[in-house]
Amino acid sequence: MSASNKVLVVDAGNTSVKWAAFEQDELTYISRDLQLGHLDADAVNLLSLAPERIYFASVRGDEDEASLRKFIHQSFPDASCYELKSQRMSCGVRNAYEDVSRLGIDRWLTVIAAFDATQDTVVIDAGTALKVEFVDANGQYRGGYIVPGQIMMENMLVEKTGKIRFNDEDLVNYQGQINNTGLAVHIGCWEMTLGLVERVLSQHQTSRFVFTGGNGKKIMQALKIQAQYEPHLVLKGAKKLGDEWVNQE
Incomplete structure (x- = not known):
């Protein structure tokens, strides 16, 4: 299956949640929110919000993740949601961790993006x-x-x-x-x-x-x-x- 043209990336970091819209490989919009389960009206209007796929990456605790997961599914019921996790190998990068599940997804994603x-x-x-x-x-x-x-x-x-x-x-x-x-x-x-x-x-x-x-x-x-x-x-x-x-x- 080929990757979709419209993608929403949800990055739940330690202090904020970022909602980022991609058209093809171009980053077209970012909303940064300090509270969970919130998406500003501008972002909703921009996407309609019609992403074909959602890529969800989180370093939050289980309770916060569950709240975000519920909000995502309620807000974008027609989109396929992928919860990104660290793996043994991704995008040409091999993981050094013995237990790859213990590597924070934020760290794994920075390495994947920066790899040259x-x-x-x-x-x-x-x-x-x-x-x-x-x-x-x-x-x-x-x-x-x-x-x-x-x-x-x-x-x-x-x-x-x-x-x-x-x-x-x-x-x-x-x-x-x-x-x-x-x-x-x-x-x-x-x-x-x-x-x-x-x-x-x-x-x-x-x-x-x-x-x-x-x-x-x-x-x-x-x-x-x-x-x-x-x-x-x-x-x-x-x-x-x-x-x-x-x-x-």
């Missing part, structure tokens, strides 16, 4: 968590790292200590002097992020680097890195994997 058969690739996904992924030119995914992202690190310091407290006003008008607790936490966590990325850069100098996630471009600018920035890597990986599944039917 001409050179080794490193993906830096700077979102809620900071994730680093390695895939070589032969299509061997070699695993990677997961550490807390900027906001998560800051929140953990507040939640796990008794007296580290600050507010947004502490972060205003920074002039190079770290003169309050908020700046100490914020800048310290940021330097940790940059330090990890710098180390990865130094260890993989001949690799191609692809950045994604909300802080991806900010990291590139801070370190003056000449690399590719792709904000929709998970969505494009989902489209690629979903199409492969359909074509194999």
Whole structure:
């Protein structure tokens, strides 16, 4: 069976749900929602919403996934829905995990989307968590790292200590002097992020680097890195994997 022309990709990430419309391989619309079971009117009108297929990728818990699954089926009853999962091999990439079901689908999709058969690739996904992924030119995914992202690190310091407290006003008008607790936490966590990325850069100098996630471009600018920035890597990986599944039917 050939892949359909109209596809809706639903990416349920840690902090938001993205709804992305594809016509052929062109990404034509994205809606980002902070709540479950919600689709803005603009997106509904754009698609009518008449996707032939829906590719659903989620890193949420079972309850959230069930709510989203119900909403999808109620909203688009005529569309075929594919729930994407990590596999042993997909789209020319071989999985390094012994138990492939334990690899988050978001990580698998970024690797699939970034894979380049001409050179080794490193993906830096700077979102809620900071994730680093390695895939070589032969299509061997070699695993990677997961550490807390900027906001998560800051929140953990507040939640796990008794007296580290600050507010947004502490972060205003920074002039190079770290003169309050908020700046100490914020800048310290940021330097940790940059330090990890710098180390990865130094260890993989001949690799191609692809950045994604909300802080991806900010990291590139801070370190003056000449690399590719792709904000929709998970969505494009989902489209690629979903199409492969359909074509194999």
